[in-house]
Amino acid sequence: MRVVYMGTPDFAAVSLKKLLDEGFDVAGVFTQPDKPKGRGMQLAPCETKVLALEHGLPVYQPEKLRDGTALGILEQLRPDILVVVAYGRILPPDILALPKYGAVNVHGSLLPKLRGSAPIQRAVLNGEEVTGVTTMYLAEEMDAGDIIYQARTEIGTYETAEELFDRLAVMGAELLVKTLRDVEAGTAPRIPQDHTQATYAPPLSKAECPIDWSRSAREIIKHICGMQTWPVATTEIAGTACKIHAAEYTDTHTPKAPGTVVSAGKAGIEIACGGGETVRITELQAPGKKRMMAADYLLGHPIQVS
Numbered sequence: 001m002r003v004v005y006m007g008t009p010d011f012a013a014v015s016l017k018k019l020l021d022e023g024f025d026v027a028g029v030f031t032q033p034d035k036p037k038g039r040g041m042q043l044a045p046c047e048t049k050v051l052a053l054e055h056g057l058p059v060y061q062p063e064k065l066r067d068g069t070a071l072g073i074l075e076q077l078r079p080d081i082l083v084v085v086a087y088g089r090i091l092p093p094d095i096l097a098l099p100k101y102g103a104v105n106v107h108g109s110l111l112p113k114l115r116g117s118a119p120i121q122r123a124v125l126n127g128e129e130v131t132g133v134t135t136m137y138l139a140e141e142m143d144a145g146d147i148i149y150q151a152r153t154e155i156g157t158y159e160t161a162e163e164l165f166d167r168l169a170v171m172g173a174e175l176l177v178k179t180l181r182d183v184e185a186g187t188a189p190r191i192p193q194d195h196t197q198a199t200y201a202p203p204l205s206k207a208e209c210p211i212d213w214s215r216s217a218r219e220i221i222k223h224i225c226g227m228q229t230w231p232v233a234t235t236e237i238a239g240t241a242c243k244i245h246a247a248e249y250t251d252t253h254t255p256k257a258p259g260t261v262v263s264a265g266k267a268g269i270e271i272a273c274g275g276g277e278t279v280r281i282t283e284l285q286a287p288g289k290k291r292m293m294a295a296d297y298l299l300g301h302p303i304q305v306s
Helices: 010-021 047-054 069-077 119-125 161-185 217-226 294-300
Strands: 002-007 025-030 035-037 042-044 081-085 103-107 130-137 147-154 233-237 240-253 261-265 268-272 277-285
Touching: 002 010, 002 047, 002 069, 010 025, 010 047, 010 081, 010 161, 025 047, 025 069, 081 161, 103 161, 119 130, 119 161, 119 217, 130 161, 147 161, 217 240, 217 277, 240 268, 261 294, 268 294, 277 294
Parallel strands: 002 025, 002 081, 081 103
Antiparallel strands: 035 042, 103 130, 130 147, 233 240, 240 277, 261 268, 268 277
């Protein structure tokens, strides 16, 4: 089976590497155009492009998909199937119709739940207990194609979006291999989605960073975990705006108002939240500083608790 691969971020690179390790015939790789990164804002390739070039694969980065350029490239590559993993573009009908077996996608949720660009982060932010990966046939509507296979996994109590991202990338790669082999063999199922059950996972924004201390302890923990590693949860501690990287539950109950510091010491900074519960911040980052343990931060920034 001759594959053309379309993907951009780290999540996509994991699946591409798996296909190469399993000996699939990858004729070419499409990624998003290079974007500026770092302090110098120099153009830098994505992980998928780096991996493709390391394996001597031709890489294509069209600015548009609807002007005929991408279609012309694909006609020359003659793929049997397109594999699309976090590419970041919706494929037009003429491209979807080109390959013999169409186009398949790996999505980081149990569709039809959490369609969209941030399913992994939203699963954590929403406090989901179970999520997974789905392989499906691509359709014109975003993430609405027929399901092929799904794999489920529980989300850990303190599992961050970054950690879940890494786990689902591996799960998705393994499921993709099974999917492609069964598509070629003609044994892959095709299960229509129940569109009435669809939910959506829009991109995260910095406007969502501030912690709402009136929410429950669980909601706050999931907010902190879900915002890792971007854009990161934030709050003000003793007048200083801090990024909050990690926190934990406590057994404490307090009558203090949500957002009030209850205790501060070697264990961290304990803050009141909704319903009389508290959450203990264990890792934070002050402006212009590196990420550090809350206890270390307190050595130079002691907090008086009344």
